[in-house]
Amino acid sequence: MQKRFVLHNVKHVNGEFLDIVIEDGKIAELTSPGQGQGEQIVDFSGAYVSSGWIDMHVHAFPAFDPYGDEIDEIGIKQGVTTIVDAGSCGADRIAELAASREQAKTNLFAFLNISRIGLQRVDELSDMTWINNEKAVEAARTYENFIVGLKARISKSVVRDSGIAPLRAARALSSATSLPLMVHIGSGPPSIEDVISLLxxxxxxxxxxxxxxxxxxxxxxxxxxxxxxxxxxxxxLDVGHGTASFSFKVAEAAKKHHISLDTISTDIYRGNRLNGPVYSLSNVLTKFLYLGYSLQEVIDAVTSHAASWLNKPELGRIQVGDTANLTMFTVQNEKLVLTDSEGDQRTADQTIQPKGVVVNGALIKC
Structure with missing residues (x-):
């Protein structure tokens, strides 16, 4: 890690240019362009800077197939400084996921799958005996600084004949652990009305x-x-694009009816990273820029909004004294064909492209 370096001539989303001085891993100074002093001057002229991007829904446990990937492949290499694994592991293997942070540069948190087997199978809530309350509570207690919530995938292919019962079990576990739920919605039964009414x-x-x-x-x-x-x-509300869970038509309807844009996330794993339709968080962000959201709204959805939900406001701001977690990116005036989860394609005129990150004070160019 460089002792003291300067990100020169970056700009906030509001267009204000600045130098950011980073020393011993922390933001030491925010100053006018050209005023920052350090052992290394890194010129990012023309690039935006935001607090580090946070992807609230990924799958970062590579041992599981198909829903798995390497932490840094879907983190820092894509301009993302913090990822949140969305229930890859239950109590059986959460210790392995927690330990994997030691080899990664990307910040990692996790939702604990209420099924102890996690995504070892893709119907992990079809057998209620796989929900072990005692193990789940113990895991939540042991990894309280890592686990941010509980995950329940409540769609037909996952719950099969269990119906709404796994969600009721998740609700009880939420009370026992004081952790919120992330609930995956999809094909029914259970009906969407039965699912959402329990949240x-x-x-x-x-x-x-x-x-x-x-x-x-x-x-x-x-x-x-x-x-x-x-x-x-x-x-x-979280996007969780994924292979089968984002529709341009539905997104346009949501915007038309002023449904709030809370967090944008990818539901990325090896398959949809390499073969689409997700590819990267920047590709998903470009889709929302195409939909007519402002750049500020799009970036807020992967910075301040996500940090607020995580109760980690320092991850969603650029402030002197904080550990430096930043994303540098550009908005290019070039066309890109975008594909949703239903094969519907749209052509964007602008694309968001990550150029580098500072993660826990270390500069890494994309």
Whole structure:
């Protein structure tokens, strides 16, 4: 790690240019361009800077197939300084995921799958005996600085004949651990109404823009009452693009009806990173820029909004004295064909491209 270096002539999303001086891993100074002094001057003229991007929904346990990948492949190499594994592991293997942080440069947190087997199988909630309350509570206690919530994948292919019972079990575990739920929605049964009605303040609906029949919008694109009621209760919406969970048409309907943009995430793993339609967090962010959200709204969704949900405000700001976690990126005026999870394609005129990160004070160029 460089002792003292300067990110020269970067700019905030609001267009304000500055130098950022980083010393001993922390932000030491924010000053006018050309005023920053250090052992190394790194010229990022023309690039934006934000607090480090946070991807709230990834799969970073490479031992599992198909839903697994290497931490840094979906982290720092993509301009992302913090990733949150969304339930790859249950109590059986969460210790391995926690230990993997020691070899990675990317910051890693996790949701604990309520099924002790996690994504060892893709129907991990089809057998209720795989939900072991005692082990889950013990894991939440042991890894309290790593586990940020509980994950329950509540769709037909996962729960099979268990119906809504796994979500009721998740609700009970949430009470026992004081951890919020991230709930994956998809094809029914259970019905979307039965699922969403059980969610409480700070719980997360991930895949909220999926185009499946059991989604959160009616045939005319209007949000269902169960969604508006959940938002009023303080339920959080997370994109979780994934291979099968993002529809341009549904996203356009959500924007038209002023559904809040909380966090943008990828649901990335090896397959959809290499073969699409996800590819990277920047590709997903470009889709929201294409949809007409401002650059500020898009970047807030992977910085301040995510940091706020994690109760780690320092990850969502650029402030003297904080550990330096930053993302440098550009917005290029070039065309890019974007593909959603249903094969629907759109052509963007602008693309967001990461150029580098500072992660825990270390500069890494993309």
């Amino acid at each position: 409480e303040e700070k719980d997360i609906i991930t895949h909220y823009l999926n185009g499946k029949a059991n989604n959160l919008f009616d045939e005319e694109g209007k949000p269902l009452q169960v969604l508006t009621e959940a938002l009023a209760r303080g339920v959080h």
